[in-house]
Amino acid sequence: MGALAALFALRYLGGGHLAAALLVFVGPPLLLMALVLRGSARAAFWSGVGGLLWFSHGVMDAWSLPEARLLAVLEVALALAVIAAASWRGLSARFRRRRG
Template sequence: MSARWPGPRLPLAAALAALAALFAVRYLGGGHLAAAILVFVGPPLLLMTLVLRGSARAAFWSGVGGLLWFSHGVMDAWSLPQARLLAGIEIALALAVIAAASWPGLSTRFARRR
C-alpha cells in the first residue's frame, strides 16, 4: 500500500484530466485508436484516478510524466508548425502537472522555520 499524498489533489487531477482531453482531441481521430489510447490518453487518466485516491506514487509519476509531456510539447512546437497551438497548450498543462505534483515538497523546503 502506498503512502497518502499530502498535497492538494484537485489541481493535479484537473491538469491531468485536461492533458488527457487535449490528447484525445489531438490523437483519437488519426486512425491508430488503440495506440492513441494506450500511449497518450490512458496514462494521464490512470494517474488522475490514482491521484484522486491519494496515491503518493501516482503524484510522483505524474511529475515524471509531466517532464516527458513537456519535452513532447516542445518537440512538436519546434517541428510541426501546424501544431504549435496545441503543443503550446500541452507545454502549459505539463508545467501545471509538474508544479502541482511538486507543490508539497517545495512548500516544505521553503517553509519558514520557527
C-alpha cells in the same frame, strides 16, 4: 491531468489509431489522475515524471510541426501545471518557515 488527457484525445484519436492513442496518450494521464485523487504519493511522483515527458513532447512538436504549434504550446502549459502540482507539496515543505 484530465485537461492533458482531453488535449491528447482531441489531437490523436482522429488519426485512425484508436487503440494506440488510448494506450499511449490518453490512458496514462487518466490513470495517474485517478491514483493521485486517491492520495497516492507514488502516483504524484510519476505524474511529475510524466509531466517532464509531456513537456519535452510538446516542445518537440511546437518546434517541428508548425501546423500543430497551438496544441503543442497548450501541451507544454498543461505539462508545466502537472509538474508544479506534483512538486507543490515537497516544495512547500522545503521552503516553509520554521517557527520557534
